[in-house]
Amino acid sequence: MKSLVCMKVAPKVDQIKFDEVKKTIVREGVENEINEADKNALEAALSLKETHGGTVTVISMGPPSFEPYLRLAVSMGADDAILLSDRAFAAADTFATSRVLAQAIKKVGLFDLVFCGEASSDGSTEQVPSSIAEWLGVPQITYANNIKIEDSKVVGRRVITGGYEIIESQLPVLVSVELGANTPRFPDFRRKRWADKEFKLTVWNIQDLGLNPNDVGLLGSYTIVKELKSLPAPARKGEFVTGSPQEIAKKLAQVIKASA
Amino acid sequence: MSQILLQKEEGKEENMNGHEIFVFIEQTDGTIEDVSLEVLGKAREIADKLGGSVTAVLFGENVESLTGEVAKSGADLVLYGESSLLKDYTTEAYAKVFEAQIRKRKPDVLLIGATHNGASLAASLAIKLGSGLMAHVIDLEIESDTGKLLGSVPGFGGSIVSVCKCSKGDIEMATVRPGIFKQREPSTSRIGVIQRIEADLKPEDKKCKVLERSVKRTEELARTERVVVAGLGCRGELSLPKELAEDIGGSLGVSRPLADKGLVPKDKVVGSTGSSLNAKLAIVLGVSGAAHFSSGIRDVKTVIAINTDSNSQIFKLADYCVKGDLFEILPYLTAELESSSK
Ligand SMILES: Cc1cc2nc3c(=O)[nH]c(=O)nc-3n(C[C@H](O)[C@H](O)[C@H](O)COP(=O)(O)OP(=O)(O)OC[C@H]3O[C@@H](n4cnc5c(N)ncnc54)[C@H](O)[C@@H]3O)c2cc1C
Numbered sequence: 222m223k224s225l226v227c228m229k230v231a232p233k234v235d236q237i238k239f240d241e242v243k244k245t246i247v248r249e250g251v252e253n254e255i256n257e258a259d260k261n262a263l264e265a266a267l268s269l270k271e272t273h274g275g276t277v278t279v280i281s282m283g284p285p286s287f288e289p290y291l292r293l294a295v296s297m298g299a300d301d302a303i304l305l306s307d308r309a310f311a312a313a314d315t316f317a318t319s320r321v322l323a324q325a326i327k328k329v330g331l332f333d334l335v336f337c338g339e340a341s342s343d344g345s346t347e348q349v350p351s352s353i354a355e356w357l358g359v360p361q362i363t364y365a366n367n368i369k370i371e372d373s374k375v376v377g378r379r380v381i382t383g384g385y386e387i388i389e390s391q392l393p394v395l396v397s398v399e400l401g402a403n404t405p406r407f408p409d410f411r412r413k414r415w416a417d418k419e420f421k422l423t424v425w426n427i428q429d430l431g432l433n434p435n436d437v438g439l440l441g442s443y444t445i446v447k448e449l450k451s452l453p454a455p456a457r458k459g460e461f462v463t464g465s466p467q468e469i470a471k472k473l474a475q476v477i478k479a480s481a
Numbered sequence: 482m483s484q485i486l487l488q489k490e491e492g493k494e495e496n497m498n499g500h501e502i503f504v505f506i507e508q509t510d511g512t513i514e515d516v517s518l519e520v521l522g523k524a525r526e527i528a529d530k531l532g533g534s535v536t537a538v539l540f541g542e543n544v545e546s547l548t549g550e551v552a553k554s555g556a557d558l559v560l561y562g563e564s565s566l567l568k569d570y571t572t573e574a575y576a577k578v579f580e581a582q583i584r585k586r587k588p589d590v591l592l593i594g595a596t597h598n599g600a601s602l603a604a605s606l607a608i609k610l611g612s613g614l615m616a617h618v619i620d621l622e623i624e625s626d627t628g629k630l631l632g633s634v635p636g637f638g639g640s641i642v643s644v645c646k647c648s649k650g651d652i653e654m655a656t657v658r659p660g661i662f663k664q665r666e667p668s669t670s671r672i673g674v675i676q677r678i679e680a681d682l683k684p685e686d687k688k689c690k691v692l693e694r695s696v697k698r699t700e701e702l703a704r705t706e707r708v709v710v711a712g713l714g715c716r717g718e719l720s721l722p723k724e725l726a727e728d729i730g731g732s733l734g735v736s737r738p739l740a741d742k743g744l745v746p747k748d749k750v751v752g753s754t755g756s757s758l759n760a761k762l763a764i765v766l767g768v769s770g771a772a773h774f775s776s777g778i779r780d781v782k783t784v785i786a787i788n789t790d791s792n793s794q795i796f797k798l799a800d801y802c803v804k805g806d807l808f809e810i811l812p813y814l815t816a817e818l819e820s821s822s823k
């Protein structure tokens with residue numbers, strides 16, 4: 222099995238603040254992390270490798286500051302990691318993002334599975350996985366868990382409105398892995414030393430991918446942002462109810478009745 | 482320059498006469514998804530404003546019987562394509578037949594309900610058609626000077642909204658978050674044209690096969706008046722929260738990790754990837770109040786929160802805050818409610 226995992230590095234959203242004057246997102250001081258669902262995607266790829274052999278390559282589009290997170294993925298067990306980095310890639314919408322990722326996947330060559338997470342935690346459009354599948358012309362199983370290979374076909378459990386379905390696809394295929402589908406493994410301590418010091422990360426820029434500057438980043442985007450705004454938090458009383466558990470229960474019961 | 486302007490204006494005039502909005506009607510085993518009719522209602526409103534028309538597009542194996550309801554819910558034209566290869570939704574087959582219709586009729590706008598199927602279909606079509614796509618919008622407006630669609634796309638868990646528009650391509654596309662817009666009352670006086678379309682598919686176009694499906698439709702959390710929301714602080718022990726939900730005549734919702742663990746069905750999740758509550762009362766137990774959760778309780782009238790951590794973010798989102806162990810307080814609370822209801 223040759224698997225590729227598309228991995229985004231995202232800011233911890235709970236630390237994000239909004240500048241109401243400049244109407245921009247304040248990113249200073251905000252920590253980054255491997256996008257949560259992409260850890261699930263990586264885990265899915267690594268566990269298939271354990272059963273069926275093969276390799277796992279992680280691909281990420283982003284600035285050079287993503288490098289440590291790619292090394293972290295290698296210390297979790299990925300065999301190789303590729304960073305797609307170029308100033309021209311900046312401010313891409315999902316059209317341009319998926320185009321660059323798909324082009325890199327084509328450059329890597331033959332593959333059996335492309336894994337994505339179901340969503341990023343920041344933009345969360347959930348559009349990149351299906352878009353990549355379309356650029357590559359391969360079928361897709363989105364929002365999947367319990368991914369297995371059976372008789373050289375992929376079978377996954379796909380979450381749909383009100384339930385699930387079991388879906389089967391031929392290879393190669395793109396799978397977007399449900400957030401929380403599995404428990405991602407921790408980095409291997411010894412592997413981490415190697416990943417940080419000796420592992421050679423591949424970095425590809427726009428020329429390496431043979432893409433036109435008009436097709437990537439802001440220029441290659443098909444949507445434009447008119448404005449950003451924050452939704453004000455609703456006004457809440459924030460009243461602390463105190464006392465013994467019995468007293469608290471009595472007071473809450475009153476609130477509950479009053480809200481009828 | 483003036484020539485370009487002239488061309489644009491001519492194009493616009495044609496739009497005014499023929500502005501056509503396509504709406505995808507998603508059905509599973511003969512049941513139309515609510516969100517499809519919600520989107521249809523919104524499309525009708527936009528079309529009336531712009532003087533355009535609404536075309537609903539429906540695929541499946543035997544779906545002719547559903548077309549009447551669709552016409553009554555706001556469509557001027559209902560196109561339906563039938564094939565045994567379209568019985569189950571698969572992105573490859575649906576995107577192929579849908580693309581053919583869009584290339585044929587060249588609508589100006591395409592709106593799709595942001596279910597998992599809808600989001601995958603829309604993202605595939607956007608690449609096929611070379612179009613921008615606005616993600617699970619929570620509002621849609623018309624930009625006054627351009628007549629373009631402005632979509633409000635929530636991000637960062639739902640607290641920040643990007644108002645955006647499609648800037649390239651021949652069609653403007655958006656998926657729409659479920660539960661945002663209202664369905665129209667079906668009107669018997671509306672007469673829509675119903676037309677069967679060719680669904681030109683070969684068996685090899687269907688690259689995926691649905692082997693099994695299990696769907697249970699339950700009461701929608703978004704429509705429930707009173708909700709008890711259980712989080713990881715409940716340590717998987719849901720009998721007390723369930724009892725409380727019964728006592729207040731409401732239903733149980735959860736933070737996402739509980740559904741991910743398989744303790745409750747996915748449609749009980751509150752938050753950016755679940756439901757947004759519109760309840761009068763929500764009692765939130767052992768939930769930390771992460772950004773992706775918080776957007777789900779924004780519109781609740783009264784929020785009660787119980788959490789052991791006095792610094793928890795959830796207390797910033799609650800009207801009544803209890804710093805304490807939910808397992809200590811709930812037995813008294815259910816006893817109190819049960820005794821006073823006797
Ligand atoms: C508030 C907000 C609203 C937005 N609205 C829109 C919109 O309506 N339409 C639009 O086209 N764009 C929109 N964007 C831009 C969009 O978020 C970016 O294009 C982003 O680069 C990729 O999309 P995503 O983060 O939404 O990914 P998603 O589609 O949610 O991500 C799913 C998976 O795709 C893979 N992936 C995504 N990005 C990368 C990457 N850089 N490297 C490797 N793998 C990746 C990962 O596996 C990830 O788990 C919006 C951004 C914000 C912040």
Ligand SMILES: Cc1cc2nc3c(=O)[nH]c(=O)nc-3n(C[C@H](O)[C@H](O)[C@H](O)COP(=O)(O)OP(=O)(O)OC[C@H]3O[C@@H](n4cnc5c(N)ncnc54)[C@H](O)[C@@H]3O)c2cc1C
Nearest residue numbers: 342712713714736737752753754767768769773788789807
């Ligand atoms: C793309 C994306 C989408 C997401 N969508 C959603 C979504 O739609 N909905 C959602 O909920 N999450 C969503 N999440 C996950 C979200 O970020 C949080 O991880 C999640 O909401 C945390 O759940 P929790 O509050 O139950 O658990 P925790 O954050 O672990 O909080 C548990 C709380 O319980 C308290 N506690 C512990 N013991 C007790 C006790 N005995 N009594 C009282 N209190 C106790 C603790 O103090 C703590 O505050 C999403 C994440 C991502 C990345």
